[in-house]
Amino acid sequence: MSNxxxxxxxxPLISAIILIFFNSKVKASRILTQLFSLIGLGVSxxxxxxxxxxxxxxxxxxxxxxxxxxxxxxxxxxxxxxxTTNIISVAGAFYAPYAGLGEKENYYxxxxxxxLITGVSGAFITGDLFNLFVFFEVLLMxxxxxxxxxxxxxxxxxxxxxxxxxxxSSMLFVTAVAFxxxxxxxxxxxxxxxxxxxxxxxxxxxxxxxxxxxxxxxKAAVFPLYYWLPNSYIVPNPxxxxxxxxxxxxxxxxxxxxxxxxxxxxQIDLTHDLFIWIAGLSMIFGVIGALxxxxxxxxxxxxxxxAIGYILMGIGIFNQEALSGSVYYLIQDMIVKAALxxxxxxxxxxxxxxxxxxxxxxxxxxPLLGWLLxxxxxxxxxxxxxxxxIGKLLLLEGxxxxxxxxxxxxxxxxSLLILYSIIKIFVRGFWGDKEAMEGIEKKxxxxxxxxxxxxxxxxxxxxxxxEFFYPIADSIAAYLLxxxxxxxxxxxx
Amino acid sequence: xxxIILILAGVLFATAIYNLLQKQLFRIIIGTVLLSHGAHLxxxxxxxxxxxxxxxxxxxxxxxxxxxxxxxxxTSIVISFGITALLxxxxxxxxxxxxxxxxxxxxxxxxx
Numbered sequence: 001m002s003n004x005x006x007x008x009x010x011x012p013l014i015s016a017i018i019l020i021f022f023n024s025k026v027k028a029s030r031i032l033t034q035l036f037s038l039i040g041l042g043v044s045x046x047x048x049x050x051x052x053x054x055x056x057x058x059x060x061x062x063x064x065x066x067x068x069x070x071x072x073x074x075x076x077x078x079x080x081x082x083x084t085t086n087i088i089s090v091a092g093a094f095y096a097p098y099a100g101l102g103e104k105e106n107y108y109x110x111x112x113x114x115x116l117i118t119g120v121s122g123a124f125i126t127g128d129l130f131n132l133f134v135f136f137e138v139l140l141m142x143x144x145x146x147x148x149x150x151x152x153x154x155x156x157x158x159x160x161x162x163x164x165x166x167x168x169s170s171m172l173f174v175t176a177v178a179f180x181x182x183x184x185x186x187x188x189x190x191x192x193x194x195x196x197x198x199x200x201x202x203x204x205x206x207x208x209x210x211x212x213x214x215x216x217x218x219k220a221a222v223f224p225l226y227y228w229l230p231n232s233y234i235v236p237n238p239x240x241x242x243x244x245x246x247x248x249x250x251x252x253x254x255x256x257x258x259x260x261x262x263x264x265x266x267q268i269d270l271t272h273d274l275f276i277w278i279a280g281l282s283m284i285f286g287v288i289g290a291l292x293x294x295x296x297x298x299x300x301x302x303x304x305x306x307a308i309g310y311i312l313m314g315i316g317i318f319n320q321e322a323l324s325g326s327v328y329y330l331i332q333d334m335i336v337k338a339a340l341x342x343x344x345x346x347x348x349x350x351x352x353x354x355x356x357x358x359x360x361x362x363x364x365x366x367p368l369l370g371w372l373l374x375x376x377x378x379x380x381x382x383x384x385x386x387x388x389x390i391g392k393l394l395l396l397e398g399x400x401x402x403x404x405x406x407x408x409x410x411x412x413x414x415s416l417l418i419l420y421s422i423i424k425i426f427v428r429g430f431w432g433d434k435e436a437m438e439g440i441e442k443k444x445x446x447x448x449x450x451x452x453x454x455x456x457x458x459x460x461x462x463x464x465x466x467e468f469f470y471p472i473a474d475s476i477a478a479y480l481l482x483x484x485x486x487x488x489x490x491x492x493x
Numbered sequence: 494x495x496x497i498i499l500i501l502a503g504v505l506f507a508t509a510i511y512n513l514l515q516k517q518l519f520r521i522i523i524g525t526v527l528l529s530h531g532a533h534l535x536x537x538x539x540x541x542x543x544x545x546x547x548x549x550x551x552x553x554x555x556x557x558x559x560x561x562x563x564x565x566x567x568t569s570i571v572i573s574f575g576i577t578a579l580l581x582x583x584x585x586x587x588x589x590x591x592x593x594x595x596x597x598x599x600x601x602x603x604x605x
Contacts, residue, residue: 156587174532182539
């Protein structure tokens with residue numbers, strides 16, 4: 001029963017290993033990828049159901065009791081995030097045959113795809129800081145391979161920078177873990193939290209907290225540390241960009257949620273107030289970046305940063321509404337960013353360029369594509385029937401309740417500018433003369449659009465069915481606010 | 494003893510960061526290697542450099558040095574080894590394709 005906790009990690013891992021042997025058989029790889037991702041989705045759905053029904057699943061690997069062995073903890077937050085990851089993996093698997101991967105499919109694309117999913121799921125589930133580092137490396141290694149696969153000039157150039165930044169922050173992570181081990185003498189998250197509680201978070205622990213913030217903020221692309229993200233996220237294939245945009249930064253922000261709701265919560269006036277300012281600056285700078293460019297891929301890549309800002313804002317405000325808003329926003333943002341990157345991939349494919357100035361009147365040729373982009377702009381900006389609204393509403397409620405008026409106003413203005421930056425693609429690229437893009441021949445996009453519709457449908461369901469999903473987000477927030485539950489579930493005495 | 498090793502780790506970090514800020518790609522890679530050395534030394538020191546026996550069970554010995562940091566370092570060494578190998582190959586390909594190993598010239602330009 002508790003072995004369920006390991007399934008979301010080993011299913012993609014085994015899939016990746018099997019797919020290595022099918023390297024040269026493209027057709028078989030495609031079908032197996034779709035099959036394995038569907039199995040993963042089914043299993044993670046079952047895990048979510050089990051966790052919601054029976055509470056947190058804690059797996060002590062190798063029968064070693066809590067602080068001594070590696071612990072896998074699947075609480076509701078981790079389970080829901082693993083489910084979201086698998087949903088994106090399914091959408092990606094069905095997009096892959098049409099993504100124009102070409103030769104890359106023969107060069108271990110699908111194994112790397114599943115190794116990435118393995119790393120992400122593992123990072124969500126683990127209950128041990130060093131193990132978190134290892135899973136980070138698993139997903140980063142896969143991402144290094146995916147970003148450079150194809151070996152174009154620009155890809156090589158950007159992947160060197162991407163690799164160097166991540167290598168630096170990984171080494172910083174190791175150093176921070178060493179500091180923490182030297183101070184509290186353990187690396188199990190629950191026991192660290194317990195001991196930090198006992199010694200009442202002295203200065204050194206706050207310093208370590210800030211150091212860990214630096215590490216995860218680099219991975220999550222928060223304000224002063226986002227410089228590496230936009231350019232490196234637009235160079236690989238759109239499918240890879242979608243995986244990166246949906247999953248990688250979200251693992252960073254998830255680690256921030258974990259660490260700053262569980263371990264470092266005794267000096268909130270110092271750390272969490274800082275987060276609110278950083279969140280505000282992330283929103284402003286992210287959206288400025290999105291407005292500054294005419295490259296449609298870059299617009300979407302820059303839009304990752306304000307979304308991270310929203311989630312961080314919830315952690316900073318640190319009350320029930322804001323945290324449930326963060327959780328809601330995190331989940332819907334993973335889905336909508338994947339959908340947007342895939343959608344932009346299709347748009348670039350049909351237009352033959354990623355320059356907005358060269359697109360015009362696409363809606364006469366591809367009406368469905370235009371309306372999908374229109375909907376996703378509304379989801380992203382948080383227009384009521386869609387899912388972005390609920391998360392932002394909760395965040396703003398939380399902000400107003402604790403009197404953080406400035407950040408609330410920044411959040412609202414940023415939403416407006418986000419809407420503008422996406423609608424700009426719609427207005428300039430899709431409206432206009434019918435004849436403007438007459439030169440290009442009509443390309444079939446049926447297979448590519450289906451996964452996007454699937455993802456956007458989910459965001460609509462998340463918005464319309466908020467009454468069903470809100471209690472889950474609310475219970476996750478209540479759970480995050482009370483670290484005792486996590487500690488007790490792991491450290492059974 | 495710890496203080497000496499910590500100063501050494503600090504020197505390694507400083508050298509690493511100096512090298513990371515250079516223009517030549519290969520120097521940057523040397524910087525990352527030094528950085529990982531510093532970090533690994535740091536883990537070892539943080540586990541306290543007690544003068545105990547090596548962590549191998551032997552009759553009559555009660556005082557062992559801490560085995561956990563050593564396992565962590567071993568894991569971290571292998572990981573950074575893998576990444577360094579990848580980085581070296583990547584740097585080789587990058588310099589071949591772009592015909593330069595100067596990071597200034599590897600900048601992107603806006604109208605691509």
